[in-house]
Amino acid sequence: MKLFNGGHIAFKDIPLLAEKDFRGEVLLRCHDGARLANFFGSPVAGGSVRLIAILAFDEESELQILSAKIPEESPRYKSLTKELLQAHLFEREIAEQWAILPEGHPWLKPIRYHANYRGVPDLWKNIAQQTIPGSYPFYAVGGEEVHEVGVGPVHAGIIEPGHFRFQCHGEEVIHLETQLGYQHRGIEPMMCGKDLKRGVLLSESIAGDTSIGHSTAFCEVVESLAGCKVPIKAQAIRAVALELERLANHVGDLGALGMDAGFLPTSAYFGRMRGDYLNLLLELTGNRFGKGLCRPGGVLFDMDVAMAEDFRRKLGRYKKEFEDVSDLLFTRSSVLARFEGIGTVPLKTAKNLGLVGPVARASQLEHDVRIDYSSGIWQFHHVPISLAATGDVYARALVRRQEVMRSLEFLLKLLSSLPKGQIFTPSGSLKTETLAVSLVEGWRGEIMHVGITDSQGALAQYKIKDPSFHNWFALTLAMRNQEISDFPVCNKSFNLSYCGHDL
């Protein structure tokens, strides 16, 4: 069954296959080039669970949805991971949330450390009772000269918590394992119910640095379920905010990369310049991260001609400044020596893992939701894709630089021709027993939200996929055979969300 971005389907119309056929179809399509964009469990009345898979056909701009029923008396199915690496983390999540065993999964470990939602015994003993530091079965490498280095959850800088366990031989990293779950706040269950206001506020805080990305995705799901048409001006303002968010974070990342290479001038300048974009968001929405802008039906803050012109002038100045400072960073051979050839993710790995966002584009994987699943204002204003060939830290920095330039050009053009009209259409009640999906190109990559309503039109289940969910494993592979002292620069080049993963 095919869906487009922002589309919806009655739950009863989702194809329900036998497990064997479901498995066959997913593997066949993905080996043919589709991406496993989402794979999760959905509770069905009576205690059983349905597995739902959403496959993405980027070139056709289409999503395919299919499901399989897992009976209550036999909560298990044959794992897809060995044949389809993209399924790895999804299957661990299903195992944790629904206590359904993926038979034959090569790396079955918890990811967020909470009790399952069915109320049956968890697959791991005491998962919600033990505190995670230290009680996780890390993959260990044997040998007299091998040592383990543990970092986190409290890290040296001002950063979210997560634990990294390195198996090292001297300076060389043989294996890195990332253990997350420290920020698990239980957002998905909290999204359920009739209170959409609470839902949008939660969506803004899934990952505070991706407030606009996630709240836009939430609003689009609700708007799809309510059949609400958002005015074009509101869509334009959402796009302005999304791009300002992208600019702030990419500029901040380039600053942080410079700092980790020991090149302080650009880290100071970019650090300040990031504030320029956040201050534009502050002027537009009253909050530096854009919290309070997006609501189902439109946006709460308007942008008149004077403000648009003011932003245009400022962004023109910021563009010149960015060109100057990034030139300084990218022509410094001592900095490039720290970036080139480090943490390489080859294209084949990127495809196998189903990576998304600038990380994927730095490995030449061509996927950007604004192009592949363009909706709203993106249908009229295009942003060319930013790609790089080498898949190393340098490539990820280069992609960010390109995306900053392209976002600035996009904004300068959009702000000179901002649509007129309303900024809000009140949305009515939601369709009953319907599933809706939305995709947004957040600055880290593809965000997907899925909302399923019950027979009263309230949200019965809400599934959030942050782009980091796909990309965390890439950091693990990128660090293999690298020097441990390159870890900070490698980690910063990915800059993944801990809280977006942990929910």
Added chain:
Amino acid sequence: MLKILMTRFKQGCRTLSFPKGKPPVLPARYRGRPIIAAQEDSVDLGEITFIPDSGIRHSNDFRMAVSQREDLILKSDVSALAFTLNEKITKMFGRSLKLRQVSAGGCNACESDINVLNTPVFDLSRFGIQFVASPRHADGIVVTGPITRNMREALLKTYEAVPDPKIVVAIGACAITGGIFAASPESSKGLDSIIPVDLYIPGCPPHPLTILDGFLKLMGRIIAPRKFG
């Protein structure tokens, strides 16, 4: 090298003069300290998340840090929030304050706006405030996030690792009351239900100036309308 010097010259000095001179004015849509009308109920700054559609009116005043939890509960309109100066703290840490940041489940907005204090516009180190890599080097901890169940032990261990005398700062609605996650079983009801807190900085996230103002008040570098305690 020449390019570096040229860029440095072009960039100039961007550091704010705050706290000297008049306080900076934030954009019109910024939501600062709430304005309470005479007949209205009280507003708990530690609970609200400063959204535009809450029914609460906000002023442009970014100075909202307090040292006592009850001073966050505004019952009537005030021109500034009361700050109880702790003479012991200002004597000990008034000139040099080393802090360790612990993110106990924050969404990264508070963390980012704390990080930005190290950049040239705010330049925290000119006040003698520095974020250090280990709790053993620190005078206190700065906590963000609703203290999730999974971070509780790490937070307590970090707190215990800071040598006495130590201070504790709670930044953001999540750290003060659990914020919008308060209803979740995974979150706590606020930092002061776990360890004693010396400075509360409300917001979601608080503007960097709100955080800076709070630190400077704690160190006695800004004299606010005060009670003695």
